Amino acid sequence: MTSRRPRSRSLVLALPLALLASCDSGTTTCPEPQPVAETPVSQAPKPAYDYPAARVSAQVDELHGVAVPDPYRWMESIDSEETRAWVEAENAVTFGYLETIESRGAIAKHLEELWNYERYGTPWVKGGRYFFTRNDGLQNQSVYYYADSLDGEPKVVLDPNALNAEGTTAVSGFAVSDDGEHVIYGLSDAGSDWKRWKVREVETGEDLPDLIEWSKFTGVSWSPDNEGFFYGAYDPPKAGDEYEQVNKSPKLYYHRLGQKQRQDALIYADASQPDWQFDGGVSEDGKYLLIDVSAGTDVRTMFYYAKLPKKLTGKKPIAESAVVKLIPELDATYAFIANVGSKFYFFTNKDAPKGKVIEIDVDAFEKARAKDPKARFTARDVIPETEHTLASANYTGGKLFAKYMVDAKHEVRVHGLDGKLESTLTLPESIATVYGFGGKGDPKKTKETFYGLMGFTRPYTIYRYDIATGKSELWREPKLAFDPSRYETKQVFYTSKDGTRVPMFLVHKKGLQPSGSTPTYLYAYGGFNISLTPRFSVPDLVWLEMGGLYAQPNLRGGGEYGEEWHVAGTKLDKQNVFDDFIAAAEYLVDEGWTSAPHLAIGGRSNGGLLVGATMTQRPDLFGAALAGVGVMDMLRFHEFTIGWAWVSDYGSADDPEEFAALHAYSPYHNIKAGTEYPATLVYTADHDDRVVPSHSYKFAAQLQANHVGEKPVMIRIDTDAGHGAGKPTAKQIEEWADLWGFLQAQLDFQLPEGF
Known part of the structure; x- marks a missing residue:
């Protein structure tokens, strides 16, 4: 999930996510711990795979008169020795299994071949210079260039690949001054949402001493004189708690080049509204400071502005009284x-x-x-x-x-x-x-x-x-080494449980006819007003070349049909999203494209929640599931990092009615003992500070303790990685080789000859 921030000059919908109170917060009832043997999770038969033992605690919260067990609460301490030992043991089992899949090597090779193509980003002009990104094929991160004319000789501005050998430091923001002489660039390490801002001279490639830290979910904007910039930042988190601490009360600052961050001018903050975020930009004519105001991922926004002085100097270059609240309500x-x-x-x-x-x-x-x-x-x-x-x-x-x-x-x-x-x-x-x-x-x-x-x-x-x-x-x-003429894309419409008409894209080889046995990957999102439009993806191309069908429905909760479509998949109506996804699967089966043993579902972040909720509601409908960086504990998501911001879409377990809805579909809380679930690969990253990895840890442990049958239910935990943004090419290839290899083995189909 991503933070939703409207940006200057264009409407941008981006995308963060997920809530309840912990035992030591004073808002829940916590019994004394009991011996593990006295509180078994289930009486399920011994699983087919030797999963690591996960300690079962007696943690029970009482919420609105309902006793809610949370046997794996201890996994929320992601850096504890116990959690780290469990992670290491789980990875040993998972990678031990993945290494037995014969097709995995061929898939990885094909991914690398298709990924190895030159690609550019859309150019833009500043100070008469053209700026753009380029990747020569397998570079872990794209390189930033400029040229003096559209087809002039490109010169490197910033090469993130030179920042570390593993390619895990990514550029997470890039703002060129109006005169084209300097660039502010943001860096994120190991996939974290935290970014630090630095300033570089375009002509020389030399960095200035300026450094801004503890910034997140914000852009930067140059002042009209090109001598400083506006940015948002949080107070520094507690040492050791950088990836879990709740992020609230951001502030808008102005930094003048050459200053230390501690000298920066506080432009705007509101201590009475810790949930509000302030993002500052400068109008094109340089006359106004524009302040977007939002509350988490709520699509509703406010808007303030202030007239800018010709020079921004002093400890308070813009008086708070100068800020005009043009749109002061979240309506x-x-x-x-x-x-x-x-x-x-x-x-x-x-x-x-x-x-x-x-x-x-x-x-x-x-x-x-x-x-x-x-x-x-x-x-x-x-x-x-x-x-x-x-x-x-x-x-x-x-x-x-x-x-x-x-x-x-x-x-x-x-x-x-x-x-x-x-x-x-x-x-x-x-x-x-x-x-x-x-x-x-x-x-x-x-x-x-x-x-x-x-x-x-x-x-x-x-x-x-x-x-x-x-x-x-x-x-x-x-x-690319790919022939698009061999494939076709069509759009179909199907009917959801309540009669709603939902669109879905189908992509497959030309001439493919429904046979009931086509390996099918059903991918969706369904939340936060985010729309899934046609997208190019090397992994999806490889899936097509493996002989698969790719299906992408546009579920409620997204923004494809406006705000009413979005709201119809939120809070008390979130079940509509899962119903739409289930109906998409049923359509594919009923139309003869595939059948349950050959049908896989996938999603990331809010889409990971979609997979978790759907597979626990209809385990019979799918042969396999890929649940990526998902929000799996719907009763505690607001306790970590930016999770509180997702209440606008999900609701809150603090509210009795919303608690009932959340508890009814929360993936972690709806795994049932003695149930045969689809073959499942949960995947997350140990540095994910958007959807903290404890969501996936707890879900996987609960699933392994309760699942019966021969199908594997495993978790793949990436190290030195985060929610997904900026993931190096090499790590993406490794990850997708594992995911597609898992599906090939579990959906039990052969790769085409010569693949």
């Missing part, structure tokens, strides 16, 4: 797009569940407020709500580029600033995802913009768009 999403003078343009879903673009004149608002302190802004619709969901909007070169989701596929429409539709882009692929359209809004300064497009079998391909003519020309197209 809808507001994401700043751009401003032209005092006219501010926003994406919003206020009174428009599928989104629209509005204009607010802040000068008029300030005049009205001077007369009446309770006065509210007046908004004008620029691009009204349509039947399709507005995913984002950018203002570039005097045009508004509005990106819509049409049944989870992207369509881009170009509007004037008056809202008039001027054209719809002709895309080279209809089932596709599109990113880009950055650049300055001033049409006198921006004549071009760039966008990238990808599909399930089309790698990320980049185009230059001429704003005056509306024509696109190819800039970079990757070449």
Whole structure:
């Protein structure tokens, strides 16, 4: 899961997640520990695999009159000797089994062959220089370059691969100054969400002494004079508790180049609202500081601004009284797009569940407020709500580029600033995802913009768009050792349990006919307003070449059909998400594509929760399950790092009604003794500080103690890795070779000849 942060100039939906009280918090009832032998988890027969013994504690919490056992609470101490010994023992069993899978080597080789292709990121312009990323194929991290012209000689700005040999230090933010002379870059180690910011001279590649630490879920933004920047940070966590401590009360600071972090000016904070996050950006004209305000992953946002002085000096360069609370309530999403003078343009879903673009004149608002302190802004619709969901909007070169989701596929429409539709882009692929359209809004300064497009079998391909003519020309197209013409993508619709119509993409070899035996991988997410549009993935290509069918449904809880679709998969209605996923599986079986023994499900983060909940509700429906970095204990997720922020989607066990809903599907609490579950590979990482690994540890231990049958239920624990962002290429290849090898063995199918 990711933190959702609206960013300056475009609407960005990103994605963090998950809650209850521990024994020592004073909010639960904790009995005295009893001998392990007196509190068995189950009377299940001896499992087929010799899983490590996991101590069973007598921990029981009483929540709203319900006794809730938590026999593996001790695993929440992820750095304890006992937990580490269990992790080591589990990995020995898991990797011992994986090494017996003959296909694993061939799969790893094929992954490496397909991954070894040159790829670029969408370029952007600062100070007359073009900046972009490039990976030559198997580099662990992409390298940042600049060039003085679009096709000029690239020069390295930053090579993360040189930072450590293992490639586990990743760039987690990159902001170039308006003059193109300096870059602020964020670094994250071993997949952690924590980032430290450094400053580098573009021309020389030399780092300045500036260093910012304990920043998370925030970007950075240069001040208009290019002599400093705004950033968000938390107070330093307790030593030894960096990966588990709850993250609250972030603050917005201004750092002037050459200063120590302790000298930085506090720009804005609100001690009365520890759940609020403040993300500061600077308007393109340099006249305003823009402050996005959000509460965790709640899609509703607020918006403040302040007029910037020409020079930001002193201990308090912006007085708190200068901050104007334009949108002071969490009643809808507001994401700043751009401003032209005092006219501010926003994406919003206020009174428009599928989104629209509005204009607010802040000068008029300030005049009205001077007369009446309770006065509210007046908004004008620029691009009204349509039947399709507005995913984002950018203002570039005097045009508004509005990106819509049409049944989870992207369509881009170009509007004037008056809202008039001027054209719809002709895309080279209809089932596709599109990113880009950055650049300055001033049409006198921006004549071009760039966008990238990808599909399930089309790698990320980049185009230059001429704003005056509306024509696109190819800039970079990757070449892979893969023939996309051998495969096809189609979209189908199926009916969920309550009659809701749900779309699903199917990708497979051309000419494949339903046979009931096709190995099928069903992957989904279903949460936090995040939409699963067509995506290019080397592992998915390998699955297709293994002879598999890839299925991706768009479940409720996502944003594919606007805020109503999202809300229908949250809190008391979260079960709708699992029902949609189960219905997708039943559709694939009923239509003859596959059958339960040949059907695998997968998901990560909130999608890992999806897998855990679904396999415990319908263990008969699947042959195998891959549960990645999932939220498995729905009663305690808020106790760790950013988990409290996910209450907006999940609800809280502190509320009696929401507790009942959470307890009913929480994967950890719904494993039943003596049940035969699908072959399961839980996978996580010991440095995951988004969804702490104890979720997966506890779920795996409970599953192993209660599962019966011959199928393996194992956990793969990566070391020196985190939630997934920035994972080096080498580690990704290793991980996917294990995952696909596990499915090949458990779904019991042969790889094609010559694979």
